[in-house]
Amino acid sequence: MANPATSEICDANHALVTNGDVRVLQPIFQIYGQCRAFSGPIVTLKVFEDNVLVRDMLETPGDGRVLVVDGGESRRCALVGGNLGQLAQNMGWAGIIVNGCIRDVDEINACDLGVRALGSNPLKSSKKGHGEKHVPVNVWGTIIHDGEWLYADTDGVLISKTQLSV
Numbered sequence: 001m002a003n004p005a006t007s008e009i010c011d012a013n014h015a016l017v018t019n020g021d022v023r024v025l026q027p028i029f030q031i032y033g034q035c036r037a038f039s040g041p042i043v044t045l046k047v048f049e050d051n052v053l054v055r056d057m058l059e060t061p062g063d064g065r066v067l068v069v070d071g072g073e074s075r076r077c078a079l080v081g082g083n084l085g086q087l088a089q090n091m092g093w094a095g096i097i098v099n100g101c102i103r104d105v106d107e108i109n110a111c112d113l114g115v116r117a118l119g120s121n122p123l124k125s126s127k128k129g130h131g132e133k134h135v136p137v138n139v140w141g142t143i144i145h146d147g148e149w150l151y152a153d154t155d156g157v158l159i160s161k162t163q164l165s166v
Helices: 006-012 014-019 052-058 082-090 105-109
Strands: 022-024 030-032 038-046 066-070 078-080 095-102 114-120 137-139 142-144 149-153 156-160
Touching (some): 006 022, 038 052, 066 137, 066 149
Antiparallel strands (some): 022 156, 038 149, 137 142, 149 156
């Protein structure tokens, strides 16, 4: 099934946008990966300059879900690289949103996966295993909960409390 356009979702669900059940993320993300449009239920992670939990999560079956990684807006290192992009594709994840940086851009762009990030940085992250899984995260003023739905395309990224249709 094709992903509905985010603009169409906003138009068809104006009341949900107005009451906050559908939120539009700030237009700050760069687009990576071959999937320009993707959607799915959200899994959240909160980490800072440490991607051990990112790998741990991507090693589990994605089942069409979207991993939202709150990296604290850090641009000092990458939280996702080409190996993790390939892992996410192989495990069936629909996409990854990184409130931080990625690296190995050419490798990630070759993956059949949707990826959004603040930018790229060639420096890898630390490997201490610090962070939290399945917790509410704050991405540029938008609170995102585990189990909500994400819709992304070239117009932007939407967060919804429930699965939507147009």
